[in-house]
Amino acid sequence: MSESRVEQAIRAAKVDRKGALVGYLPASFPDLDTSVEAAIALARNGADVLEIGVPYSDPVMDGLVIQEATQTALAGGFKLTHLFEVVRRVTMEVDTPVLVMTYWNPVAQYGVERFAQDLAAAGGAGLITPDITPDSAAEWIEVSKRVGLDRVFLAAPTSTPERLRMISENSTGFVYTVSTMGITGERAELDAAARGLTESLREAGSALACVGIGISNADHVSTTLDYADGAIVGTAFVKALRDGGVEKLSQVVREIAAGTNR
Template identity: 75%
Template sequence: MSGTASSVAEAIRAAKAERRGALIGYLPVGFPDLDTSIEAAIAMARAGADVLELGVPYSDPVMDGSVIQEATQTALADGFRVAHVFEAVRRVREAVDVPVLVMTYWNPVLQYGVERFAADLAAAGGAGLITPDITPDAAADWIEISERHGLDRVFLAAPSSSDARLRLVAESSTGFIYTVSTMGITGERAQLDAAARGLTERLRAQGADLACVGIGISTAEQVAAALDYADGAIVGTAFVRALRDGGVPQLADTVRQIAAGTAPR
């Protein structure tokens, strides 16, 4: 991994030093409304998330399961704008000292302007971007601009990726590599794919530093299982559902319960 010092990587390493690994929590900006989504992200950090992942609602979320899709559609219907992302990041960072990544499909970044997006994210205190639908070989502009603004680039690795692709991802990513546990969409699953363990081992063989596994993790037990081989576990659907069903209090309870999976065994 290249680039400037990464607050995300530092947070993951700190969690590994203290416990077994990091918990990365996802919520979409603007769900159920902007202020509540900010309050929820702050609560998530205070309840045990080591890194926050704030999602940009998008009209064609090809990788998201139904719970997250419904949440992002609610945010869009409520008038979400990309400028809200930077407001959310700024307000969260004013309240908690936890790194904040933004997960976004690439089209909203292009529409906003890559340079402008990077500058506004950095000014708000954001740590970088998770980009599920752009690969390193198609991201020359983003790689150059992110280096200039000191932002992390979190690319995805999938079980179907070739070793050459995994090497490129390992060389191009900063912060961590988002290791996709299954080939499907996000959501909860009773069993995590064994493919995630094999993929993480393949990434390490290609020079990857920090690898965090996501998609399908929804319980403390699944977090603990992922941390047997990965540096962090990414949880989204379970947190979005808790916020939807019981507001910020239920979300905070759910984060605490799932964060217990990072404890030493």
């Protein structure tokens, strides 16, 4: 089976540097046009894979900074059709693959087939789905295979070996490896559980594992890439965009991306 664009981008980063930087921003924050500009800046300043979040009213996995950003987007009138506009406009400007991070309810409400077709038509690469597991995602697995979209499932430190095998077998692009139990946000130190979980995923057959939750600076990225294929950064980028606009975001992305260098 040929590699997806996401897999190709991560492997290229591992050849050129220590590994990949995956950067998250919510769609339509602080507004639609700025979110497009910000995502393009993320790609042009060092992100190997983009992760565009769907603003959601009940973001159980997100820390306060991201929650506030998504609430701003919702208050500004975000609709799911805006997501596809953001993805389309970003992919027209940069070659960096764009994954969508979404809770499952918006996809189910929109219609799984319709969502997949619209995402693919916009140039999107696939979905990261934090609140659905492979054993309850039969329709999404079938549709994504047919449409050609990546399925990024999450693995947590509490996952059993059997569940890690199931996640590894059904994920494409990479497995989203949760560094700590809890919500997203910056941590002073990364949990050693991430290293052990990544090793367990390798044993379970996972080809590529990217670690997220708590990664907020170049040192964190560098340490993570000692054992993982990619480092996922969200809160630090959202905070930079909130506090200093696209210019500040670009600066912070360059600083954090330095952690991918050998």
